[in-house]
Amino acid sequence: MSNGVVTNGVSSHAQTPSQRYLSTRGGDSGLSFEEVVLKGLASDGGLYIPEAIPEATQWQSWKDLSFVDLAFNVLSLYISPSEIPAEDLKDLIRRSYATFRAEDITPLVHLQDSIHLLELFHGPTFAFKDVALQFLGNLFEYFLVRRNEGKTGRDRYHLTVVGATSGDTGSAAIYGLRGKKDVSVFMLHPKGRVSPIQELQMTTVLDPNVHNLAVTGNFDNCQDIVKALFADPDINSTLKLGAVNSINWARILAQTVYYFYSYFSLARQQPESFKIGDKVRFSVPSGNFGDILAGYFAHRMGLPVDKFVIATNENDILDRFWKTGKYEKKPTYGPSAEGGLAADGVKAHEDGVKETLSPAMDILVSSNFERLLWFLAYEFASSAGMDDEWNKKQAGQEVSAWLSDLKTKGGFGPVYQDVLEAARRTFESERVSDQETLDTIQSLYKEVGYVLDPHTAVGVEAARRSVRRVVESGMPMVPHISLSTAHPAKFAGAVTLALKDEEGFEFNSKVLPPEFVGLDQKEKRVKDVPNEWQAVRDLVKAEVEEELKGAR
């Protein structure tokens, strides 16, 4: 297979070289895929991105491939056979998706009019995270087996995964890593702020290498603790920290596959009206910005996309950025700014996070946005007509300055108008309130009998608004693919609230999968921890030590 490579500016058609990665803050470059997967976060605090986005020159010919074969083709553009031989990569992918309940892994279903739903919840933990985390679990195992061949005791490379979750990443990571040799996994969730099913999915896994920590705080506090651990050179090198959040490049990479797959599914389902080469819109319920960023990569690789619609709940930092060019933790624009944080009647915490009906998106700061910022800054720098090295350096410096302001001043911007316009060319944004979320769940149930989870409902409402905008513009309609990121059974509270008065609706018979029945009767293991990274560090150190004693 011959593939062109776009070094963000210049395109060549050489055989794919081994892909190299750099940090968004300019401190690291030239790293291999294996290095960035195992390191997770760069030492300068930045996120890894490929030095070149490969162009999928043959993408049209992938139309009839199975999910697994398509994944192999997409991933091969980023992972050269010298890093993972083709047969091994194929086997990793095959095993990762053998755990899914749906034959075509991520089915596309027609919802209504020009809106289609991409069901991403057919993996072991019923959320889109499984698509990447089943793969990442196997990838970690693959690298560790290879590194540890012939080694014993303390010479073995033992990976300590630390992750933050607002509910879904936690269980998906735990299911991807439970019982795996040479890996310990510590998942931090905000105590009392994940749904009961999400909490049970995590805490009922009793494998010795799985550690659940309930943090007194919000998701951002959990994410900050994880980043502080990575920034501590001592614990990072002695415990060999690894990441399962979407800061890990492998997460994003694995998620690009379903953007291609859903596009081809649409072409197969609507051969008369949708041709390969036509454009689609994707509406993506967004929090940490990882899922939609995967779509951005698919688009940069060649997938024809008209727009990505960022759908946020009332934690709307992303929506406010697209409206104002300012990225601020504390709202100074829109409904949240007027009348204080609880303007919409939603419970708002002192820290600024609102407790919404789509809790997995109750995020103040979207960590992956940094990756997009790099590309925007790079594009802006490129207009100066300097060489590629200079453009990359400028982008790293710009991102570092923005992120430093975010840390010290709580925000940055407005960004340059050219940067904002570039962001608006590819993305639109929508903010969906809790009431609108409930209304959407209700109306889709009434109109087509489909039960949406609240996160998916945020995306569907944003897709509906986008459809209306296209109609109003007088342009020909573009099919919309709205990402369905979780199974409704994970969010019984919101779904029941929306549908309790609907005739014939009964949660247990209509929604609850057998896998969730009896979860609440199982034994649980979880430790409470304060919102202090040093306390978490000490606990992680002690528990890894215990685990290693038991294992060796």
Ligand SMILES: Cc1ncc(COP(=O)(O)O)c(C=O)c1O
């Ligand atoms: C169900 C669900 N939908 C949407 C999101 C938002 O995705 P992202 O954080 O990649 O933007 C999450 C959490 O990440 C989630 O768990």
Ligand SMILES: N[C@@H](CCOP(=O)(O)O)C(=O)O
């Ligand atoms: N919604 C997420 C939050 C973490 O996001 P990630 O994609 O960066 O892992 C969750 O469910 O945990």
